[in-house]
Amino acid sequence: MKTPSLPASWVFSLSLSNSTLVTAVMAARNSMLVIMKKVLLFLLLDFMVIVQHGECSYSGLSDYHQQINRLASIKSSYVRVTPPSRSYSTSPGLSNSRIHHATDYGGDPTGVSDSADALEQALFDAFRSPIQSSQLIKGVPDLGGSQLHLDGGTYKISRPLRIPEGGANFMIHSGTLRASDDFPINGHLIELKSPSNSFSSEFITLKDLMLDSNFRGGGVAVINSLRTTIDNCYISHFTTTGISIEDGHETIVTNSFIGQYINVGGDTREKYFSGIGININGNDNIITDVVIFSASIGVLVQGQANTLTGVHCYNKATGFGGTGIYVREPGFTQTRIINCYLDYTGIVAEDPVQLQITDSFFLGNAFILLKSIKGNICCVNIVNNMFTGDYTGVRMIQLDESNEPFSNIDQVVVDGNNVRGMVLKSTVAKGTVWGNGTRWTVDFSRVLIFPNRINNVQYTLHVGDGGVFPKHILRNVSENRVTVESDVPVSATVHVSVDQNMIRYV
Numbered sequence: 001m002k003t004p005s006l007p008a009s010w011v012f013s014l015s016l017s018n019s020t021l022v023t024a025v026m027a028a029r030n031s032m033l034v035i036m037k038k039v040l041l042f043l044l045l046d047f048m049v050i051v052q053h054g055e056c057s058y059s060g061l062s063d064y065h066q067q068i069n070r071l072a073s074i075k076s077s078y079v080r081v082t083p084p085s086r087s088y089s090t091s092p093g094l095s096n097s098r099i100h101h102a103t104d105y106g107g108d109p110t111g112v113s114d115s116a117d118a119l120e121q122a123l124f125d126a127f128r129s130p131i132q133s134s135q136l137i138k139g140v141p142d143l144g145g146s147q148l149h150l151d152g153g154t155y156k157i158s159r160p161l162r163i164p165e166g167g168a169n170f171m172i173h174s175g176t177l178r179a180s181d182d183f184p185i186n187g188h189l190i191e192l193k194s195p196s197n198s199f200s201s202e203f204i205t206l207k208d209l210m211l212d213s214n215f216r217g218g219g220v221a222v223i224n225s226l227r228t229t230i231d232n233c234y235i236s237h238f239t240t241t242g243i244s245i246e247d248g249h250e251t252i253v254t255n256s257f258i259g260q261y262i263n264v265g266g267d268t269r270e271k272y273f274s275g276i277g278i279n280i281n282g283n284d285n286i287i288t289d290v291v292i293f294s295a296s297i298g299v300l301v302q303g304q305a306n307t308l309t310g311v312h313c314y315n316k317a318t319g320f321g322g323t324g325i326y327v328r329e330p331g332f333t334q335t336r337i338i339n340c341y342l343d344y345t346g347i348v349a350e351d352p353v354q355l356q357i358t359d360s361f362f363l364g365n366a367f368i369l370l371k372s373i374k375g376n377i378c379c380v381n382i383v384n385n386m387f388t389g390d391y392t393g394v395r396m397i398q399l400d401e402s403n404e405p406f407s408n409i410d411q412v413v414v415d416g417n418n419v420r421g422m423v424l425k426s427t428v429a430k431g432t433v434w435g436n437g438t439r440w441t442v443d444f445s446r447v448l449i450f451p452n453r454i455n456n457v458q459y460t461l462h463v464g465d466g467g468v469f470p471k472h473i474l475r476n477v478s479e480n481r482v483t484v485e486s487d488v489p490v491s492a493t494v495h496v497s498v499d500q501n502m503i504r505y506v
Helices: 010-056 059-076 116-127
Strands: 097-100 108-112 141-149 154-157 162-163 165-181 188-193 201-212 218-223 231-238 241-249 250-260 274-282 286-294 297-301 306-309 323-327 335-336 341-343 347-350 354-359 360-365 368-370 375-384 385-388 397-400 408-415 416-421 427-444 456-463 472-479 481-499
Touching: 010 335, 097 116, 108 368, 116 154, 116 165, 162 165, 165 188, 188 201, 231 241, 241 250, 274 368, 286 297, 297 306, 306 481, 323 341, 323 368, 341 368, 360 375, 368 375, 408 427, 456 472
Parallel strands: 097 141, 108 154, 141 165, 154 165, 162 188, 165 201, 188 218, 201 231, 218 241, 231 250, 241 274, 250 286, 274 297, 286 306, 297 323, 306 335, 323 347, 335 354, 341 360, 347 368, 354 375, 360 385, 368 397, 375 408, 385 416
Antiparallel strands: 427 481, 456 481, 472 481
């Protein structure tokens, strides 16, 4: 049977429809291939950034942000991206983050070039974006945990890095700052200052930092700041102070190492050590778990209500003129020194009033010196400490009355301490003497701290079996000696307890 033929107009229409269909299919296929190429390109670029970031050292953090920026520029050739609203003289990397990386601002993490400008710009940016309507202390804006991240780099600076006023909840961490050879000798590597009449900074943290002053000035200055924390820092090569705390309130220094010269003791330069490890010229500060291994004075306290605990001082031996902890707040001390280690260097306290030294260890003839300025000493507890020496007759507690003798002495308790190779001193003592006669004298001058001062005496006269029962009396108390006398000769033992304090009931 003959196949019927189609009209010519129908054949033309069918051919046109097939051609259109093929064209549409090919266009869809090409579009799909373009999309797949873009996706594969994006995935490949992301993978390259991750691999490069994982193989880098500290500088890789900066490389990572550079790779991100390059990736963004490549993507922008395919995708339309809104440009950032903020402009920078140097690229800060991730502009939406509150973590400001030093390398993103042009800081040199190798320590060759001066990075002062870069770090100051990073600080400026960190402080100009506070959280809206959020404050800590009144008038001090909350920065929301902003950070200056040093990325493990070493940055040389030619001038102090001054933290701006007017901010709270901010941290500098994870790197090294080193003073240049022309750094000002009266400056500190990091300076946090507020106006003297108000607090403008709060909750500023310096953490995981190595600060090398290069024998040009000091490490950190905290002036009139509120609730500052210095944690896990290593501060060295200072000529003035490792950490200076002035005024302000509640600065905490913890888990840190401070030394002018880097050593582990026995340094041949020890007699030349200078400077002060930590200078506290304010109230209500805490120093805890800190090692000071070289300085003329380990910790200088010139304020009230400060606490030192777990401090190990071997900064400069007393024999070379050094002092571990110097409490220079005569007449109004209010300082607690607890569980500290004074290693060949001791404690000096001027006219102490409300001072507590307890549960501490003194090694290598280290002792406590009570220094009279105006003759006042009151409310002092020196208890439960250990002293170790070389058996050369060094007294564990000594008095410096070169200005004038202590005359106003009240509520001073030195008791419960132990010594090995040193001379025990106390404000309370017990003694026993045996004799056959009418007078018994117990001499406490070797053990009592203050000369010619016994305010309380208790004694017992014990006569052996079969002896007479004599009349007896406390005959004399002078020069820290106690004399008991009986009316008839007997063989007896006298037990005496003395106390240099007199508890006053008003």
